[in-house]
Amino acid sequence: MWFLKTVDQLIEELGVDPRRGLSAAEVEVRLKKFGPNALKGKPKKSLLALFVAQLKDMLIYVLLAAAIVTIIIGEYTDAVIIVCVVLLNAVIGVFQEQKAGKALEALQQMTTPKALVRRDGEIREINAKDVVPGDVVILDAGRYIPADLRLTESANLQIEESALTGESVPSEKDASARIDDDQTPIGDQKNCAFMTTLVTYGRGEGIAVATGMATEMGKIAKELDADEETLTPLQKKLAELGKSLSVIALVICLVIFIVALIQRRNLFEMFLTAISLAVAAIPEGLPAIVAIVLALGVTRMSRIHAIVKRLPAVETLGAVSVICSDKTGTLTQNKMTVQKIYTFGHLRVVPQEGTATADPNEKELLTTLILCTDATYENGEGTGDPTEIALVALGEIYHLEKKKLVIGRERQAERPFDSDRKLMSTVNRHGKNFRVHTKGAIDNLLNHANRAWIDGKIVPLNEEIAADFLKAAEAMSDQALRVIGAAFKDTETTLAPEQMESDLILAGLVGMIDPPRLEVKDAIQDAKQAGITPVMITGDHQHTAAAIAIDLGIATSLEQSLSGREIDAMPEAEFYEKIDRYRVFARVSPEHKVKIVKAFQSQGKVVSMTGDGVNDAPSLKRADIGVAMGITGTDVSKGASDMILTDDNFTTIVAAVEEGRTIYHNIRKTVIFLLSCNFGEILAIFLPIVFFWPVPLLPTQILWINLITDSLPAIALGVDPGDKKVMQERPRDPKESFFAHGAAFQAIIGGLLIGVLTLLAFTYGLSTRGYGLYSSHIAAGALNEAETMAFVVLAVSQLFYSLSLRSQHESLLKKGLFSNFYLIGAVAVGILLQILVISLPFLARAFHVQPLNFREWLLVIIFALIPLLANESIKAIRRMKKER
Structure with a gap:
């Protein structure tokens, strides 16, 4: 009942001098006693729990059932391979989840709320989680309250407490208020402030009386047990695509099984083939891979001083077409000097x-x-x-x-x-x-x-x-x-x-300047080249703002500027219609900022908006990408934003847009690659069954290829270095199909070539032993040799094909063969594993393959290179057409 006590009683009980605060030694003692000032979330999943979660999939259940059946009929090798593939797939899944989780954890650490405290007689800014009972906390407008406080000082202090009380109007606080009723509700405790509420006006000081789960918010948190797992719009879109492909794949598998039944093939073998094909064809790992690519991209952004709080913001960044930026500190050095x-x-x-x-x-x-x-x-x-x-x-x-x-x-x-x-x-x-x-x-x-x-x-x-x-x-x-x-x-x-601001005596004025940042001019030119319109929004005088905007290259004349008063005088419809004419908005209020964002959005623009104050929250939320200032920004603006600039620099916004575009392109490359591989595998199995040919691949071989050629190159493509020309393209239309600009064609051609070449390799392997596709009673040795060639071509052609997907336009040589070491490593490891599988006797027996001679290897490599060369040729033809 801290609200019942006087400030003197509180000081004595908590053992603190409000003028000096706690000492560093005392803070250490209390931190050990009370623990960190944080609400406890759900316990992190153990490695075992993550591993078990990877096995909770219908196809995995079917595979495990198939393994049991193979054991029953005595096919122990096949059973071991199936179980190994399932376990290896689960291990890769756990690694992916942990990698994404750690990246997001690191970002959460960066966005930890801050608190101003007095310690050892000095005011310091610390992480809110380090506040301990007895800390003297300084409050000002725009800050979140880091712990439950008994106020010791207040000046026009107002705190928005809707998170606790449901009351939307800010509560007026008074440190000197005396409360005698111990049943006083939270909303009427005028001399207290509570964790996670927000200072909207005035300033004050208070002593922390409760932290972490001991706070009022902590009591509520104990009753909640939320486990929300939100997907980004792109992940949702890909999950839907995955479901559609799953239905198609399962239908194909059913058709395969029915045709096999009619053709009186080995039903158990066909059952395993159908299930293996379903596992290979369904891109169940696609959302997980996208999550990793997004999380790793977000981590890269943090290194360039842009902390992205929400994963969907990464996708939106790539489509930004207007950057509305504050002037002070963002476009300028934030070092004012009176002239x-x-x-x-x-x-x-x-x-x-x-x-x-x-x-x-x-x-x-x-x-x-x-x-x-x-x-x-x-x-x-x-x-x-x-x-x-x-x-x-x-x-x-x-x-x-x-x-x-x-x-x-x-x-x-x-x-x-x-x-x-x-x-x-x-x-x-x-x-x-x-x-x-x-x-x-x-x-x-x-x-x-x-x-x-x-x-x-x-x-x-x-x-x-x-x-x-x-x-x-x-x-x-x-x-x-x-x-x-x-x-x-x-x-x-x-x-x-x-009453203060009436009947005043005007004394004079001063003029000061905040010089433009040296690097901003180049960033503005980069933004313009990328089809992005930079716009300055400021509270400064119209002439001042226009002069700096012209100097930076944002505007060309004073006519491109508009004041808040002129915005008010202009009918809304006219303002929306003429918005593209203006590049500078001066003397604007927070309401004007929201209006500007809406006006640009009405023209179909994707808008990024910067802000640092309490009143900027509405425009930051309204914008497609709200960008808060990390140095000068209030906790409110940071809370309302999608991205925080740790250096308050306009250049960082442009760099973040470039990174956002790169991440989107990389995800697209990953999806095209996986779909091409899946389509190729389906063709290589489906066509032989429909035409009553021998099946070129065994179930265990399909599972192996799916594991080796899908995951590693897909992740490596997801972290591909950015294309230097990515900022010479127009902003992406958010409504644009994921398969626009020839992406669908690329996936179909790639898959078609991979599937057909696999069948050609199989046919060649049979022909060297004197057999054809319709031969009856093919010898086991001949079939093994043909299957080996098909097996290697299918795997290696997918690995090579991944190299050509690094750019949709540039040639592989111009892109730089070794500029993505992760991808080169993934291809090299994949090829090495294929060589080991067919060369090591115990593995060769397990997978029913045999070593290839020099001539066969030469043919296999030639076949495997064709999809890569074909895609490079298509890109060359497109470039020639574009040049014409």
């Missing part, structure tokens, strides 16, 4: 080195700007918002250090900045009375001011003076400077937040 100071009738350029002296008017302006900040700046290092750090650093140049200014001017109240008002205000002591200090957008300040500070006097703010300040602001904006205005007023009492 100019303006008081009425007087413009001064700020020295970039050394110090200077402020005149009385400038001193009043600078004092207001410095006191109305939460930033600190000492010894060249600052903490806080970059804009505010620049203002405090400006004070250092003019001998107005913040730590000296605040003596006797202690803050008494405040009204935090929000993106609708575009203002921030504080109430500080001023002698025996108080003074309100307000800073923000100059046009908004003019709406709240009725007086001006000119030459040490307060004068009425008339149209002429207002026009003068606006003209100065516009001149700075034209030079790509960000303009911040300042105003103040004196009062005899502290004021309520809504």
